[in-house]
Amino acid sequence: MTYELRCRECHKSWGNVPRSICDDCFSPLEVGYDYEAVHLTREQIAQRPSNMWRYAELLPLPANYHPSLPVGFTPLLSAPHLAKELGAKRLCIKNDAVCLPTLSFKDRVVAVALAQARSFGFDTVACSSTGNLANSVAAQAARERFKAVIFIPADLEPAKILGTQIFGAKLVRIAGSYDQVNRLCSQIADERNWGFVNVNLRPYYAEGSKTVGFEIAEQLGWRLPDNVVVPMAGGSLITKIKKAFDELVKLGLVDAKPVKFFGAQATGCSPISTAVKAGNTEIEPQKPATIARSLAIGNPADGHYAIKAIINSGGWAEDVSDAEIVESIQFLAETEGIFTETAGGVTVGAARKLYQQGRIAPDETTVLCITGNGLKTTDVLAGAYAAEPAIAPKISQFDKYLETECEELPA
Numbered sequence: 001m002t003y004e005l006r007c008r009e010c011h012k013s014w015g016n017v018p019r020s021i022c023d024d025c026f027s028p029l030e031v032g033y034d035y036e037a038v039h040l041t042r043e044q045i046a047q048r049p050s051n052m053w054r055y056a057e058l059l060p061l062p063a064n065y066h067p068s069l070p071v072g073f074t075p076l077l078s079a080p081h082l083a084k085e086l087g088a089k090r091l092c093i094k095n096d097a098v099c100l101p102t103l104s105f106k107d108r109v110v111a112v113a114l115a116q117a118r119s120f121g122f123d124t125v126a127c128s129s130t131g132n133l134a135n136s137v138a139a140q141a142a143r144e145r146f147k148a149v150i151f152i153p154a155d156l157e158p159a160k161i162l163g164t165q166i167f168g169a170k171l172v173r174i175a176g177s178y179d180q181v182n183r184l185c186s187q188i189a190d191e192r193n194w195g196f197v198n199v200n201l202r203p204y205y206a207e208g209s210k211t212v213g214f215e216i217a218e219q220l221g222w223r224l225p226d227n228v229v230v231p232m233a234g235g236s237l238i239t240k241i242k243k244a245f246d247e248l249v250k251l252g253l254v255d256a257k258p259v260k261f262f263g264a265q266a267t268g269c270s271p272i273s274t275a276v277k278a279g280n281t282e283i284e285p286q287k288p289a290t291i292a293r294s295l296a297i298g299n300p301a302d303g304h305y306a307i308k309a310i311i312n313s314g315g316w317a318e319d320v321s322d323a324e325i326v327e328s329i330q331f332l333a334e335t336e337g338i339f340t341e342t343a344g345g346v347t348v349g350a351a352r353k354l355y356q357q358g359r360i361a362p363d364e365t366t367v368l369c370i371t372g373n374g375l376k377t378t379d380v381l382a383g384a385y386a387a388e389p390a391i392a393p394k395i396s397q398f399d400k401y402l403e404t405e406c407e408e409l410p411a
């Protein structure tokens with residue numbers, strides 16, 4: 001076994017078991033690897049299929065695991081038009097709006113969690129979710145023949161509810177916030193032999209997020225960026241991108257270099273950015289009130305570690321209002337042709353502020369993590385566009401229409 005669970009604080013080893021908290025000191029557990037035993041070259045990786053499993057040696061997978069789904073390896077796109085508008089020069093987008101199978105980066109974490117769920121002998125998998133995790137667990141459970149029980153706050157976006165039910169998962173709507181749903185799931189996990197991907201399987205699950213970082217480095221030509229801007233809910237993704245970069249340096253796959261980590265939240269649920277701005281290293285929980293439902297975690301499990309990653313790197317955190325989220329979704333769509341969900345609006349809106357504040361320098365290579373797809377949160381755009389009148393299928397009508405309705409179009 002080349003990996004095991006270790007306590008993040010007291011460093012006690014727990015082997016490989018479905019648990020997420022150290023019983024001795026109540027700190028979170030984290031997967032640790034025997035890096036001496038990992039032998040991996042850029043050439044080996046390059047020969048493998050274009051999906052996240054190309055980094056299998058750096059993921060906690062059961063021996064002889066054969067993945068069946070090609071998850072990840074989403075495009076890293078240069079974003080010249082968005083860059084120009086933001087006053088930036090070297091701006092890239094990591095586009096997990098098109099991650100397969102369910103169009104968010106959560107497919108990466110679920111893929112790793114289900115690999116472990118199988119090896120621990122669970123036949124039912126479960127999760128507490130702000131939406132995208134629900135979709136991903138439901139879809140991958142269907143494919144991998146697990147039963148799935150999905151717990152969500154009752155008032156999630158319709159597309160995320162339907163996008164869970166379609167896969168035949170049992171959906172349990174809870175009249176409460178995500179934080180209440182999550183607490184309930186911890187209690188259920190103590191009673192039932194279910195694999196909760198983000199509760200008892202959480203340390204394994206979270207490692208899947210590292211693949212975003214591995215891919216960014218590989219797609220930049222095995223170089224680390226100067227800055228990354230990452231949306232934060234529980235605060236796990238941002239810490240795992242950092243862990244990925246650190247591992248690549250440790251294995252000699254990229255040259256060491258300082259990378260600044262910038263976190264993005266919605267102002268209506270901003271426990272992490274609020275702490276960063278106030279110079280606190282601990283989270284003060286909030287009651288979420290934002291359209292960015294996928295980021296609406298008021299008491300983020302990895303908040304403390306996200307703050308540390310941000311501050312120690314020389315980065316910063318910003319947050320944006322609901323109106324700015326909607327504008328930023330439109331802005332990204334109009335400049336780069338990418339339709340992201342509310343979390344992506346948060347990332348773009350925060351990036352705009354960070355450039356304005358001079359916290360990100362224009363010449364530096366900056367990657368924005370777009371983590372989810374806009375077709376899942378169309379409700380936030382209700383009323384944003386006028387219903388166009390229907391015209392008769394006649395050239396005369398079209399000419400007249402152009403004259404009267406579309407003054408901006410070229411003749």
Ligand SMILES: *Cc1c(COP(=O)(O)O)cnc(C)c1O
Binds near residue numbers: 106233
């Ligand atoms: C869950 C989620 C995040 C945040 O992930 P954490 O690791 O919990 O911080 C970001 N974007 C989207 C679209 C998500 O669904």
Ligand SMILES: [Zn+2]
Binds near residue numbers: 010025026027
């Ligand atoms: Zn401990």
